[in-house]
Amino acid sequence: MKGTIKDLLQIPGVQGYVIAQGKNIQIKLPAKHAFALAKDSLMLLYNGLADDGKRPGNTVEILLEDILLTAFLSGSTMFMVVSSLRVNQALLRMTGKLIISNMVKE
Numbered sequence: 109m110k111g112t113i114k115d116l117l118q119i120p121g122v123q124g125y126v127i128a129q130g131k132n133i134q135i136k137l138p139a140k141h142a143f144a145l146a147k148d149s150l151m152l153l154y155n156g157l158a159d160d161g162k163r164p165g166n167t168v169e170i171l172l173e174d175i176l177l178t179a180f181l182s183g184s185t186m187f188m189v190v191s192s193l194r195v196n197q198a199l200l201r202m203t204g205k206l207i208i209s210n211m212v213k214e
Contacts, residue, residue: 111202111205111210112210113125113207115203116200116203116204116207119191119195119200120194120196121193121194121196122190122191123141123192124189125137125189125190126143126150126186126188126190127185127187128185128188129184129186130184133150133154135147137190141190142175143190153188154186157179157181157186158181158183158184158185158186166182166208167180167181167204167205168181174192175191176190176191176192176193178200178201180207182211185208185212187208189204
């Protein structure tokens with residue numbers, strides 16, 4: 109596995125992703141998804157997590173009613189995966205860490 113976004117989207121339970129860097133945000137979710145129109149909320153989340161202050165690590169998981177948000181942070185770049193609760197979390201974390209490390213290299 110190379111750790112590409114295509115690999116990530118093939119994991120059963122992954123619904124889409126969000127990439128945020130600076131003032132730019134890219135959301136790739138199905139059009140009728142609950143987070144598809146949540147650009148402002150996701151930008152607030154990015155601003156809170158991407159702060160240079162102390163944070164518990166470079167991976168943050170947020171559990172909502174029926175959605176798991178997994179945010180991978182590296183400097184000012186945030187890669188967030190939106191998935192169902194039945195996703196293989198170990199595979200999701202491993203793939204997400206590979207993707208964020210490849211993004212930072214570029």
